[in-house]
Amino acid sequence: MRMVKGTPASESQKGLKSSLVSQNYFLPCSCSADRDMEVILPDAANFRFSTSVVSVDLLTSEIVRLRLARPSGFQYHPGQYITLYNAEGTGRTYSLASTPVLDPFLELHIRLVPNGIVSSWVHKQLTVGDTVSISEAIGNCFYMADNPDQSLLLVGTGSGLAPLYGIVRDALHHAHQGIIKLYHGSGTMAGIYLQQELNQLAKNHNNVEYTACVSRISQATELDAGVVHGRATAIALQHNPRMSGWRAYICGEPKMVNDTSRALFLAGVSLKDVYSDPFIHSKP
Amino acid sequence: MSEQSLYDQIGGEAAVDAAVDIFYRKVLADDRISQFFEDVDMERQAAKQKSFLTVAFGGPNNYTGKDMRDGHAHLVTRGLNDSHFDAVMEHLGATLKELNVPDELIAKAAAIAESTRNDVLGR
Numbered sequence: 028m029r030m031v032k033g034t035p036a037s038e039s040q041k042g043l044k045s046s047l048v049s050q051n052y053f054l055p056c057s058c059s060a061d062r063d064m065e066v067i068l069p070d071a072a073n074f075r076f077s078t079s080v081v082s083v084d085l086l087t088s089e090i091v092r093l094r095l096a097r098p099s100g101f102q103y104h105p106g107q108y109i110t111l112y113n114a115e116g117t118g119r120t121y122s123l124a125s126t127p128v129l130d131p132f133l134e135l136h137i138r139l140v141p142n143g144i145v146s147s148w149v150h151k152q153l154t155v156g157d158t159v160s161i162s163e164a165i166g167n168c169f170y171m172a173d174n175p176d177q178s179l180l181l182v183g184t185g186s187g188l189a190p191l192y193g194i195v196r197d198a199l200h201h202a203h204q205g206i207i208k209l210y211h212g213s214g215t216m217a218g219i220y221l222q223q224e225l226n227q228l229a230k231n232h233n234n235v236e237y238t239a240c241v242s243r244i245s246q247a248t249e250l251d252a253g254v255v256h257g258r259a260t261a262i263a264l265q266h267n268p269r270m271s272g273w274r275a276y277i278c279g280e281p282k283m284v285n286d287t288s289r290a291l292f293l294a295g296v297s298l299k300d301v302y303s304d305p306f307i308h309s310k311p
Numbered sequence: 312m313s314e315q316s317l318y319d320q321i322g323g324e325a326a327v328d329a330a331v332d333i334f335y336r337k338v339l340a341d342d343r344i345s346q347f348f349e350d351v352d353m354e355r356q357a358a359k360q361k362s363f364l365t366v367a368f369g370g371p372n373n374y375t376g377k378d379m380r381d382g383h384a385h386l387v388t389r390g391l392n393d394s395h396f397d398a399v400m401e402h403l404g405a406t407l408k409e410l411n412v413p414d415e416l417i418a419k420a421a422a423i424a425e426s427t428r429n430d431v432l433g434r
């Protein structure tokens with residue numbers, strides 16, 4: 028359960044991940060009420076906000092960057108996700124790549140899924156000025172400033188870069204001191220985006236390292252400078268074979284997320300330090 | 312003074328937290344049993360492994376024999392048997408040893424885990 032008014036007793040938060048604690052989640056079985064509180068069930072996050080499209084542009088041939096005006100009172104951590112509803116009320120979840128202190132808008136990276144209801148609508152129909160409806164932000168995959176010296180590993184495939192982009196900028200905004208290594212994977216060069224911005228971040232901050240990984244290449248493929256051939260997880264493990272004490276963020280295709288979580292755990296990352304968002308989609 | 316429970320003697324929740332990673336790494340690295348954990352959602356593992364260890368340490372939990380039976384039934388159809396159970400027992404003992412838990416407490420924890428054998432194996 029999550030308290031929306033008041034602060035839970037620390038006893039009732041024992042054993043919860045830091046990201047849940049910071050959002051006032053608690054275990055009702057070990058919480059005694061010595062004062063008034065207001066609580067909601069997880070995923071009861073059903074406030075809807077109406078907002079408008081600030082910009083829609085292509086980042087690659089298959090990924091659109093959608094910016095929405097940030098509604099007043101809309102609170103979030105970069106890396107959390109919202110549900111975006113089309114005119115018929117069909118909703119899909121998308122991760123927040125923007126950060127509230129640095130950006131006046133909400134930014135989403137939306138990959139076009141062939142015949143996908145919501146992604147096609149975003150790619151083909153949405154234009155600047157349109158009104159859309161979104162839910163409040165939920166999810167535990169975000170930066171926490173509880174250990175500024177911890178090494179961070181961020182692994183994402185495809186539009187799984189969206190939450191990671193939010194998280195890395197949020198960490199830097201909090202003056203994170205430990206190293207931050209970001210591995211972005213894609214099947215082809217067409218899925219690699221925000222390279223310039225990320226290379227710039229790495230240049231400006233000597234604790235940031237960015238590696239783009241492309242797994243399928245043919246002889247004709249031209250890899251940009253700094254792009255590595257291979258799968259993001261494999262390259263990350265090759266560069267960092269032992270990761271005890273690290274915290275990891277993993278986002279994107281569900282099987283990749285589960286396999287990577289397991290591989291990082293076996294490489295020393297503690298289960299409680301693995302934060303992930305599998306981009307689960309509807310069954311065909 | 313009343314005698315402390317095994318769970319408290321081993322070190323309660325802190326001991327479970329310390330044991331979770333060590334135990335589960337051993338399980339996943341063991342080719343005899345890792346196949347049963349292949350499609351298990353990693354995100355929820357920390358909580359599940361904690362439940363397992365809490366049961367084994369005789370700590371506070373609401374699991375019944377029927378829960379253990381139902382929870383492992385899909386594994387029994389995939390061939391879960393005594394040899395796999397023995398492997399898990401081995402890792403439990405080795406984990407507690409690594410955490411310097413005294414032998415007599417390890418023996419007690421092993422006896423509790425052992426008592427679930429027929430339920431886990433659906434007999």
Ligand SMILES: Cc1cc2nc3c(=O)[nH]c(=O)nc-3n(C[C@H](O)[C@H](O)[C@H](O)COP(=O)(O)OP(=O)(O)OC[C@H]3O[C@@H](n4cnc5c(N)ncnc54)[C@H](O)[C@@H]3O)c2cc1C
Pocket residue numbers: 108119120121122123135136137138139140141142143144145146147186187189190304305306307308309310311
């Ligand atoms: C926590 C979370 C965060 C997410 N964040 C993002 C994000 O930041 N960016 C983003 O682009 N997506 C994200 N997703 C995925 C997103 O919510 C939708 O699932 C996706 O956009 C497809 O929706 P759709 O309506 O276009 O397709 P649908 O109409 O739902 O699906 C159309 C058809 O395509 C199939 N399909 C859908 N997705 C895939 C896929 N990936 N691979 C193969 N087949 C597929 C479906 O099974 C169906 O048959 C996230 C998902 C979750 C759970």
Ligand code: HEM
Pocket residue numbers: 344347348351352359362363366367374382383386391395396397399400424425427428431
């Ligand atoms: C030694 C006695 C055992 C005990 C006390 C025990 C206890 C538990 C508990 C409490 C859970 C969590 C259920 C939940 O909350 O979801 C669980 C899940 C599980 N156990 Fe066991 N277990 C035992 C033996 C085994 C063995 C021998 C195997 C296989 C080799 C096994 C494989 C699993 C798996 C794969 C799950 C997760 C199931 C899923 O999420 O799909 N267990 N066990």
